[in-house]
Amino acid sequence: MVEKLSKSVVLIKGNDDKGVVFGSGFLLSSDGKIATNLHVIRTLKSGGVQLQSGDIFDSFTILAFDDRKDLAILQIAGFDLPAIELGNSNDVKAGEPVVAIGSPRGLQGTVTAGIISSIRDNPAGFKTIQTDAAANPGNSGGPLANGKGQVIGVVTSKLRGSEGLNFAVPINYARGLVAAAGRPMTLEGLKAALSSLPTDSFTNGPTFPALWKSMSSGTNVKVRSQNDIVYTEAILPEEAAKAGFFYGWELRKNSTGYSGTARHIVACSYDTDDWARLSVKTVSNRCTFENPVEFSHFSESRIEGRLNHPPDNAKLNCRKCTFNKPRVWQAFVWIPE
Secondary structure, X not given: XXXXXXXXXXXXXXXXXXXXXXXXXXXXXXXXXXXXXXXXXXXXXXEEEEOOXXXXXXXXEEEEEEOOOOEEXXXXXXXXXXXXXXXXXXXXXXXXXEXXXXXXXXXXXXXXEEEEEEEEEEOOOXXXXXEOOOOOXXXXXXEEEEOOOOEEEEEEEEOOOXXXXXXXXXXXXXXXXXXXXXXXXXXXXXXXXXXXXXXXXOOOOOOOOXXXXXXXXXXXXXXXXXXXXEEEEEOOOHHHHHHOOEEEEEEEEOOOOEEEEEEEEEEEEEEEEEOOOOEEEEEEEEEEEEEEEEEEEEOOOOEEEEEEEOOOOOOEEOOXXXXXXXXXXXXEEEEEO
């Protein structure tokens, strides 16, 4: 079953302003229609598709997209390609065994297994499938398949800092998107279409949501939008706030989204030798870091972006206020709390 599924899974690779981007997708039809996540291609300047067979298509067009559900339908110039079998996501039940196939970190054809944990209501107005099948950056856009080898979801995100909390968009939404496909557009055409989207008719009044939750870290965040400036502040435990921790961002609107500075203050302590008294003394310190941050998508229902920050496993040198690993760009998604 996995061997058959894998033949239909593709690697999507491209370049944006920050470097190389990897994502996944899968063949919906023998003539080259591909389902993936919108966030995989949203920022690309150029991109192509590689099949499991090794065949490379240097470009693709976009037939349809759904900003709310983070879905896109692509088209490559293919013929007699191994299309995947689609299931009915309305029949999905918690406890069912599933497999996820994708290209985490560009490692094409990676397979993980698990179960359906739950079917949840997304605050943005659609269903999501929760699974414990492992997913990592690069899995986005890949298929989540049931025990019959039928795709029942499009892998979309994970809750960073937690194990086994991964999410997929039900495949029936992608089915509907294929049926509504329009005239093909380029990546430049996609950017223009995204920038001219009409106002969301289903927002809860004119007030921008004040409380948000990160899908990657689980952190609660306060967001305030004023003119073309966005201010955010993480809601920290009382003990951390009293100790001096602070996480606040300020971003300004530009031609591609929002960019600005993330200011992080970390309270810590370290031991120092007191040679005169032949003793060890604990010294408290507060380290302040300022890192670049960007929003690529900013609306009342969803905020997407990336933060240039030391990786999660980096260690802080409290004395010098430095980390032992260089900063990397880390993607995040926020939804209203």
